[in-house]
Amino acid sequence: MNPKKPLHNLLAGMFLTLTLILSACGGAPADVPPGELTGTLSVLEWAGYDTEDFWIDFKNTYPNVTVSFEFGTSDADIYAKMAAGNQADVFHPYSGWLQFYVDEGLVEEIDTSKLTNWDKVSDSHKKLGQIDGKQYFIPWDIGFTSILYRTDKIPEGVESWAALLDPKYAGHISMWDDGPGAVTVSSYIHGYDETAITDEQLAAIKEEWIAQRDSNLFYWAGEPELQEGFRSGDVWAAYAWQGSYALLLGEGLPVAYANPKEGRNSWMGFYGIRKGTENLDLALKFLDAKLAEATGNNVVNLYYYGHPNQDVMSAVTDPLLLEAFGLNDPNILANTNFTPNLTAEQRDAWTSMWAEVKAAP
Amino acid sequence: MTTPSRPSVTSPIPRTAGWGRAGWGLDRRATFWMLYLPPLFWLGAFFLIPLLLMFAYSFRANMSGDFFQLWQPSLNQYSKLFATGSYWRLLGVSTWMALMISIAAVVLSYPIAYFLAFHGRQRVGFYLVLLLVPFWTSYLLRVMAWKIMLGTEGVINSFLIYINVIQEPLTALLYNRNAVVLTLIYVWIPFATLPILAALQRIDVSLFEAAADLGARPIHQFLRITLPLSLPGVFAAFFMVFIPTVGEYVTPLLVGGSRGSMYGNIIQDFFTKAANWPFGSAMSMVMLFGTLVLVAVATRLINLRDLLE
Numbered sequence: 001m002n003p004k005k006p007l008h009n010l011l012a013g014m015f016l017t018l019t020l021i022l023s024a025c026g027g028a029p030a031d032v033p034p035g036e037l038t039g040t041l042s043v044l045e046w047a048g049y050d051t052e053d054f055w056i057d058f059k060n061t062y063p064n065v066t067v068s069f070e071f072g073t074s075d076a077d078i079y080a081k082m083a084a085g086n087q088a089d090v091f092h093p094y095s096g097w098l099q100f101y102v103d104e105g106l107v108e109e110i111d112t113s114k115l116t117n118w119d120k121v122s123d124s125h126k127k128l129g130q131i132d133g134k135q136y137f138i139p140w141d142i143g144f145t146s147i148l149y150r151t152d153k154i155p156e157g158v159e160s161w162a163a164l165l166d167p168k169y170a171g172h173i174s175m176w177d178d179g180p181g182a183v184t185v186s187s188y189i190h191g192y193d194e195t196a197i198t199d200e201q202l203a204a205i206k207e208e209w210i211a212q213r214d215s216n217l218f219y220w221a222g223e224p225e226l227q228e229g230f231r232s233g234d235v236w237a238a239y240a241w242q243g244s245y246a247l248l249l250g251e252g253l254p255v256a257y258a259n260p261k262e263g264r265n266s267w268m269g270f271y272g273i274r275k276g277t278e279n280l281d282l283a284l285k286f287l288d289a290k291l292a293e294a295t296g297n298n299v300v301n302l303y304y305y306g307h308p309n310q311d312v313m314s315a316v317t318d319p320l321l322l323e324a325f326g327l328n329d330p331n332i333l334a335n336t337n338f339t340p341n342l343t344a345e346q347r348d349a350w351t352s353m354w355a356e357v358k359a360a361p
Numbered sequence: 362m363t364t365p366s367r368p369s370v371t372s373p374i375p376r377t378a379g380w381g382r383a384g385w386g387l388d389r390r391a392t393f394w395m396l397y398l399p400p401l402f403w404l405g406a407f408f409l410i411p412l413l414l415m416f417a418y419s420f421r422a423n424m425s426g427d428f429f430q431l432w433q434p435s436l437n438q439y440s441k442l443f444a445t446g447s448y449w450r451l452l453g454v455s456t457w458m459a460l461m462i463s464i465a466a467v468v469l470s471y472p473i474a475y476f477l478a479f480h481g482r483q484r485v486g487f488y489l490v491l492l493l494v495p496f497w498t499s500y501l502l503r504v505m506a507w508k509i510m511l512g513t514e515g516v517i518n519s520f521l522i523y524i525n526v527i528q529e530p531l532t533a534l535l536y537n538r539n540a541v542v543l544t545l546i547y548v549w550i551p552f553a554t555l556p557i558l559a560a561l562q563r564i565d566v567s568l569f570e571a572a573a574d575l576g577a578r579p580i581h582q583f584l585r586i587t588l589p590l591s592l593p594g595v596f597a598a599f600f601m602v603f604i605p606t607v608g609e610y611v612t613p614l615l616v617g618g619s620r621g622s623m624y625g626n627i628i629q630d631f632f633t634k635a636a637n638w639p640f641g642s643a644m645s646m647v648m649l650f651g652t653l654v655l656v657a658v659a660t661r662l663i664n665l666r667d668l669l670e
Binding site: 233359 | 425
């Protein structure tokens with residue numbers, strides 16, 4: 001009937017052959033054994049997270065793929081770099097800093113059917129990486145924020161976040177250099193709804209932290225700086241993540257990690273894939289390997305952070321780690337506040353508030 | 362100038378005979394561009410264009426939208442900046458600190474330069490190397506060394522406790538503005554010494570002989586000859602310290618503590634901790650403009666002085 005049909009078939013056949021040849025040359029993901037897969041993947045990371053411990057499964061499975069790292073100094077820095085058109089395939093934001101990537105169209109939705117380790121992640125952790133019901137991020141490193149204190153200097157213990165603003169410890173407090181962090185602490189103390197801070201509340205928070213400045217020795221930006229403050233005995237109480245607690249406790253320093261009556265704060269690190277990356281397949285493989293067991297064990301045992309792979313966490317037996325994660329306390333998660341996502345307006349208002357605290361007379 | 366006279370534009374000497382041919386067969390204009398273009402390109406690509414971008418960014422309403430796009434110019438950032446008194450005050454404090462630091466650095470480096478210029482003799486090269494030895498290590502390390510000096514378990518406190526002057530360590534040494542000022546003066550002294558030294562070395566020694574012959578005492582020689590003739594170097598040193606110090610942020614970050622922030626720290630925070638480049642850009646522009654005005658006024662005053670003398 002159609003005289004053009006044979007030509008059509010021929011063209012289709014040629015196209016198919018060509019596709020097969022091309023895909024064989026280009027390394028079709030499904031057909032090439034992992035060991036022979038080549039390519040380059042770039043990751044926008046935090047300094048120190050480029051260590052092979054943190055991607056050992058990927059390294060071992062795909063030894064011929066080159067992974068290059070570029071670093072951001074903070075969530076804001078990483079976000080600004082991605083917004084400015086950074087070409088990293090994979091990036092590493094933390095709780096609170098996810099929404100804008102979706103709003104500005106910077107992140108690819110993740111096809112979780114391609115992740116072999118996805119089933120090992122608990123639903124509650126999966127949910128934290130979802131925005132508007134879609135899985136844009138995979139959860140990766142998990143930690144607490146609470147008050148770390150020297151038990152020899154504060155023998156009475158710390159029971160509330162208010163200790164960070166207590167003039168009793170003047171000259172020996174160290175707050176994290178971060179506006180949203182300060183808003184979180186004040187919200188816990190005064191029972192504000194962190195997702196709906198009013199202008200009046202923000203003004204009160206500003207005044208509170210301006211007054212706190214006289215008691216605060218220094219704002220810490222990097223954890224080593226804070227840890228050094230504890231070792232030298234200058235810092236007695238600080239806003240801190242549990243990695244610092246586990247490290248200093250391991251060194252034999254008399255420190256404790258408070259269980260404040262308002263609850264600890266909990267945060268999580270995520271990986272996202274840049275929208276429009278040409279390395280989507282490699283990026284998915286990288287994320288999948290991030291969730292694998294050997295990598296997870298390193299996160300937990302070497303760096304004292306939690307990992308979303310439940311097999312990894314249920315295998316933890318080290319009492320020091322159980323203590324740091326609060327794994328032996330059945331109420332710890334019920335008494336923990338997860339960091340909510342910031343909106344762009346909150347981000348601007350809260351960081352400006354903090355800048356004004358630091359600039360205040 | 363004692364060099365052979367150069368062919369001027371109107372010179373009857375043919376171009377080909379000029380110094381510009383330099384053996385490469387290039388005429389003067391080509392040589393000029395060859396030497397001029399690379400630095401021009403460097404400055405343009407890595408200084409002027411980023412500065413212009415920053416200028417443009419300061420008129421952006423917020424960070425949302427594509428990074429490179431045309432946006433409706435907005436005075437949003439400037440109006441917010443003008444409304445926030447604490448930033449203005451901090452700019453004033455930073456300028457004042459920079460002024461104090463520059464004066465102290467110049468006053469302290471003058472004797473060093475004087476010694477090198479008039480008493481260094483054949484060992485002047487060796488002394489200069491000694492002066493510059495600190496630069497062989499990282500700037501951060503040198504600032505960290507001050508933490509070791511000033512900390513509660515630091516060198517000064519340990520020594521004072523050891524000789525029983527104090528019982529408890531002094532906490533007022535580190536983590537405040539004084540620590541920032543002290544550290545920055547230390548950091549700048551070697552820099553400030555160099556232009557003063559250069560100015561002192563240019564002074565014709567016969568002037569001192571003439572002054573001595575006319576009965577001037579050493580103090581008069583210094584006040585009437587050495588100091589006035591070295592003033593260009595002194596001013597160069599002053600501005601070399603003053604201008605970067607107004608926007609300084611690394612040193613306050615390390616030794617300033619909670620109350621030691623300078624204007625530069627706030628700018629840095631808006632770029633790296635707030636993802637608010639438009640506001641950080643507006644703050645930078647205000648500082649740039651302020652510093653330019655101050656320098657323009659100062660050079661005006663100095664020129665007037667030169668004219669009067």
